[in-house]
Amino acid sequence: MERIALGLRAEGTSEDRTSRTELVSVLRLAIAERIGASRFELWFAKTRFELTTKAVRILAPNLFHSNWLRQNFRSQIEDSCREIGRSGIAIEFRVAEETSPPSRTEPGSGGEPTSQPVVVEPAVAQGGSSGLQPKRRFAKLEDFVVGVGNQMARTSVAMAMDRLGSINPIYWHGPTGVGKTHLSEGMWRAVRSGSVRRRAIYLTAEQFTNFFLEALHGRGLPNFRRRYRGLDLLIIEDIQFLAGKRATQTELINTIDSFAREGRQLLFTGDRPLNELTELSDELRTRLSGGLACAVQPPDLATREGIVHLGAQQRGLQLAAGVSHLIAESIVDDARRLHGALNLLMAASRLNGWSEISREDAESTLQETFQSQQRSYRLDEIEQAVCQVFGVDARSLKSDAKAKRVSQPRMLAMWLARKYSRAALSEIGGHFGRRSHSTVISAQKKVEGWLASGATVHTNGRDFRIDEAVRQLETRLRTG
Known part of the structure; x- marks a missing residue:
């Protein structure tokens, strides 16, 4: 933080009150930088600062709070005062009730009303100063x-x-x-x-x-x-x-x-x-x-698998074959949830003494997590997403046309319906052109084969890898 020195004039002048108000704001920021955002909000949000030529008074809501500030933050406050050019000034910790009532306090004395919200920066860096390292x-x-x-x-x-x-x-x-x-x-x-x-x-x-x-x-x-x-x-x-x-x-x-x-x-x-x-x-x-x-798009399957693999390494988890893929395939909308699932597996592993987490262990531990992730969509929502991404109209999607520009989106629509809707096979087939349930099963297997082989599909005048097309479709479903 840049050094800011504000000399205080004779107390009581308007210039003095302005200088003290500015200096109090700067001091708050300096303390927040030193101790981190969460600690500042926890211990200083309900305090007031008063500044005179000889002392900084920190007014806490009760005696316990005041004593805690004195015991745990005095040195950081002194360092912050030195940083803003008030080296050697006395630091006083008081309970707010011990001070004069507001009606008898001179307006603009440098104190700040307790109702004023205190929001602090999570981190401020200058060079490599460890005193400014955030808590998290x-x-x-x-x-x-x-x-x-x-x-x-x-x-x-x-x-x-x-x-x-x-x-x-x-x-x-x-x-x-x-x-x-x-x-x-x-x-x-x-x-x-x-x-x-x-x-x-x-x-x-x-x-x-x-x-x-x-x-x-x-x-x-x-x-x-x-x-x-x-x-x-x-x-x-x-x-x-x-x-x-x-x-x-x-x-x-x-x-x-x-x-x-x-x-x-x-x-x-x-x-x-x-x-x-x-x-x-x-x-x-x-x-x-x-x-x-x-x-910045939601992570595709390969990226999610990479996140799971790295997260497992960082936590010292040994995942059996297929477990990373299971987690990545089941949690699709938020990378943070992948880390949450790994934390849950880490806790279960320690509790049960697992040397390796099997697929069965992962499924039983993460059952509720997987279920909460699986949002269902209506068939018309899936139809709309496919039409928008592939640039086809609903009538063509439901027609008997066999050209790739129509048949590929149609098969993907039925695959998405199997994955994201609660509709029965016959209902899915009926929605997409009065097709039989066996046609829906065939479309599902066809798309799974594309995914396994990394095939390309034609969409909106361009060829896309199948995983990229699926990512676009899933994103469109989530965002509407």
């Missing part, structure tokens, strides 16, 4: 499993890491659980652990908004802008949170312009493509699209 572990780039759906995003990280600011800004979009946060954290971690001293901040759009509003209301905008615009790398996740927040959007636009001028790196993530974020201003969306914007 951030993901590593080397643990990221690259697949068809995420390789463009992973490549953009490599391009940016070669020279920060060379591809700016980067925007990734996709549903939850596809790896956006893993890549973001990995890039943050790689930048801060490099041999060259770099300043990097990783936070959510909600946290950026709260810090901005705190600075705006506390007259601390100059410090806020120096803090964020002087970075080498700024990562902001979940940009869709800024919908309707005009002031924050304007501030972010100016921040993007500043980064572009200085050749500094920006990375954003969101849940939708930019053209669908209609509640963001045109100016902001234009700037976000000016660098590299790409989708």
Whole structure:
């Protein structure tokens, strides 16, 4: 964190009150950086800070809370005071009730109302300072499993890491659980652990908004802008949170312009493509699209198997043949759920003393997990997804046409219906052109053969590998 020294004038002047308010905000951020986001929110969210020329008073809601702060955070608070240019100032811990009632407190004395939300950054990096290490572990780039759906995003990280600011800004979009946060954290971690001293901040759009509003209301905008615009790398996740927040959007636009001028790196993530974020201003969306914007798709089967394999290695789990495939095939919508399943297997393995986890062990342990994952779809939903992906109309899909451009989508539709619907064979056959149940079974076996051999199918004027076509169909089903 950059060193910020604010000399306090004679107490009681308006300049003094402004300086103290700014310094309190800076001190809060410095403490949050040192102890980590979760600990700060747990122990400091209900505290108030008061600052005089001689002391920092930390007002806790009760005696236990005050004693805990004194015993566990005094040294970190002292270090934070030294960092912002208040070395040697006294640190006082008090219970809030011991102070004067609010009606007798001079307005703007530097204290902050307890009702004001305290939101802190999860991590701020400057060089390799261990004092700023977040409590939780951030993901590593080397643990990221690259697949068809995420390789463009992973490549953009490599391009940016070669020279920060060379591809700016980067925007990734996709549903939850596809790896956006893993890549973001990995890039943050790689930048801060490099041999060259770099300043990097990783936070959510909600946290950026709260810090901005705190600075705006506390007259601390100059410090806020120096803090964020002087970075080498700024990562902001979940940009869709800024919908309707005009002031924050304007501030972010100016921040993007500043980064572009200085050749500094920006990375954003969101849940939708930019053209669908209609509640963001045109100016902001234009700037976000000016660098590299790409989708991060749900992991395909091969990628999910890679995630399971790596996760099992990291947990010291020995999986029997076919177990990785079983898990990857059964959990399709969220990579985080794959890790949750592995954690469950690890607990069961320790409980039962398994040296190797068999297919039967995995099925019995993960039965509820597998069942909760298997969402069912209506036949008309499957029909619509196939028509959209393959560019065929429903009438052709249900016709007797035998051309590949129609027959392949039809067989895939029946295969999807067997996998994702609760419909009987006769019902599936009837929906897709009054076909017999044996035709449905034949289509299912045909598609399974394609998957086993890595065949290609023709869709929308292009040839796709069958696993890519299935991934597109499954994504379309999930997103509607």
